[in-house]
Amino acid sequence: MAAEKADILAQRNTRLGLVHQLIFGGVLLVVPALTVLTAFGIAPGTAVDDLHQAPVAQALDLPVPGATPAVPGRYVTQERVLRGDTVAALFERLGIHDARALDFLRTDATGRTIFRQLVPGRMLQAETGEQGELLALRYFLGSASLLEVMRSAEGFTARNRAVAEAPRVYYKTATIRSSLFAATDGAGIPDAIAMQIARVFSTDIDFHTDLRKGDRVSVVYEMIYDSGELVAPGRILCAEFVNDGHAYQAVLFTDDEGKDTYYSMDGSNRAKAFLRSPVEFSRISSGFGGRIHPIFNNWRAHTGVDFAAPRGTRVMASADGTVMSAGVRGGYGNAIEIRHGGAITTLYGHLTGFAQGIKAGARVRQGDVIGYVGSTGYATGPHLHYEFKISGMHQDPLKVALPKAEPVPAQLRPRFEQVAAAARSTLGRVSTAAAERFE
Numbered sequence: 530m531a532a533e534k535a536d537i538l539a540q541r542n543t544r545l546g547l548v549h550q551l552i553f554g555g556v557l558l559v560v561p562a563l564t565v566l567t568a569f570g571i572a573p574g575t576a577v578d579d580l581h582q583a584p585v586a587q588a589l590d591l592p593v594p595g596a597t598p599a600v601p602g603r604y605v606t607q608e609r610v611l612r613g614d615t616v617a618a619l620f621e622r623l624g625i626h627d628a629r630a631l632d633f634l635r636t637d638a639t640g641r642t643i644f645r646q647l648v649p650g651r652m653l654q655a656e657t658g659e660q661g662e663l664l665a666l667r668y669f670l671g672s673a674s675l676l677e678v679m680r681s682a683e684g685f686t687a688r689n690r691a692v693a694e695a696p697r698v699y700y701k702t703a704t705i706r707s708s709l710f711a712a713t714d715g716a717g718i719p720d721a722i723a724m725q726i727a728r729v730f731s732t733d734i735d736f737h738t739d740l741r742k743g744d745r746v747s748v749v750y751e752m753i754y755d756s757g758e759l760v761a762p763g764r765i766l767c768a769e770f771v772n773d774g775h776a777y778q779a780v781l782f783t784d785d786e787g788k789d790t791y792y793s794m795d796g797s798n799r800a801k802a803f804l805r806s807p808v809e810f811s812r813i814s815s816g817f818g819g820r821i822h823p824i825f826n827n828w829r830a831h832t833g834v835d836f837a838a839p840r841g842t843r844v845m846a847s848a849d850g851t852v853m854s855a856g857v858r859g860g861y862g863n864a865i866e867i868r869h870g871g872a873i874t875t876l877y878g879h880l881t882g883f884a885q886g887i888k889a890g891a892r893v894r895q896g897d898v899i900g901y902v903g904s905t906g907y908a909t910g911p912h913l914h915y916e917f918k919i920s921g922m923h924q925d926p927l928k929v930a931l932p933k934a935e936p937v938p939a940q941l942r943p944r945f946e947q948v949a950a951a952a953r954s955t956l957g958r959v960s961t962a963a964a965e966r967f968e
């Protein structure tokens with residue numbers, strides 16, 4: 530994680546100027562707010578009037594939190610809660626080194642709710658001083674409310690409050706020339722949104738290997754502002770990824786219970802039962818034909834697929850399941866085996882270590898971090914050895930036909946059709962505007 534952050538900072542410092550931004554295809558569109566409302570429906574609790582009035586165009590570079598400290602000696606970082614996370618682990622990733630702050634959160638009636646409600650996917654933002662002392666902590670309970678911890682002369686205080694503004698909506702497009710992150714940087718798309726792009730399309734596109742020069746992404750996403758300040762990236766509302774000439778589209782649809790799911794425009798679920806690659810795509814693995822050659826050995830050679838990745842890269846469960854074993858296993862080194870439905874098992878070898886809580890009997894969900902890439906056992910360099918078996922028979926995980934997740938429920942179909950049609954037309958306008966301007 531530390532290495533990844535250093536890499537992010539290093540790349541940010543070489544951030545390109547406006548001229549490059551135009552070359553990379555950052556695009557600006559002014560779309561009436563009403564279109565947005567029709568397109569995506571209104572999340573419960575969204576202030577409609579605010580949305581109407583909210584400026585949806587942003588010509589300037591986004592003030593991405595964490596890129597540069599706004600005040601000297603004051604550092605702003607943000608992290609998403611992972612499955613199995615602890616407050617201590619989050620403090621570590623946020624760069625908070627403050628035992629008193631942790632004590633306060635444990636004992637304060639309002640503050641302690643953070644320990645009880647660490648929901649994966651939620652965002653935390655921290656402001657810290659030179660020594661890692663906590664100055665402010667904001668835990669976003671949704672896009673509408675947050676828990677805020679502030680340091681004052683008297684000590685810490687915690688309170689729950691509403692996010693002051695409705696999310697603002699951005700329309701961007703970027704053309705891949707060297708890597709996903711170079712393109713999104715050039716277009717002013719924040720890292721957190723770039724990661725969501727990789728996640729939303731990960732069941733169709735392996736971002737380690739499938740990217741091609743000239744691929745294009747168009748994305749409509751929210752950013753959450755509070756009292757005029759950007760506090761957190763929001764959700765992708767719809768997106769299109771043109772990979773190697775094939776266009777994939779995704780639209781966010783919220784069901785009657787408020788659950789968010791990404792669907793293709795025809796209503797099929799974006800999610801698949803198994804991930805295309807169980808190695809997390811990150812800034813350090815961004816690119817094609819470059820530093821990293823993710824697959825250097827096909828499965829026939831040794832009944833598995835090898836994914837080369839830097840030591841410490843997060844390894845994810847490729848599907849929901851139960852851990853059968855996690856420990857040293859001969860030539861596999863540190864290995865994890867997971868049992869899924871349909872007599873399918875997956876195995877992850879040569880790991881440098883296991884994620885917290887990963888042991889025999891543990892339940893895991895697709896995308897959960899289970900371990901870290903290493904070179905334990907018979908391995909010449911850091912890589913993930915991945916095996917996929919059906920009833921004990923090895924299968925090529927890159928070729929085997931896999932079941933799909935549930936499509937849009939029939940009773941929600943009429944509303945979905947409206948959302949999808951509006952998203953399709955919005956994406957059409959975003960990419961057409963980009964094409965006219967840059968081609």
Ligand SMILES: [Zn+2]
Pocket residue numbers: 831833834835913914915
């Ligand atoms: Zn292997």
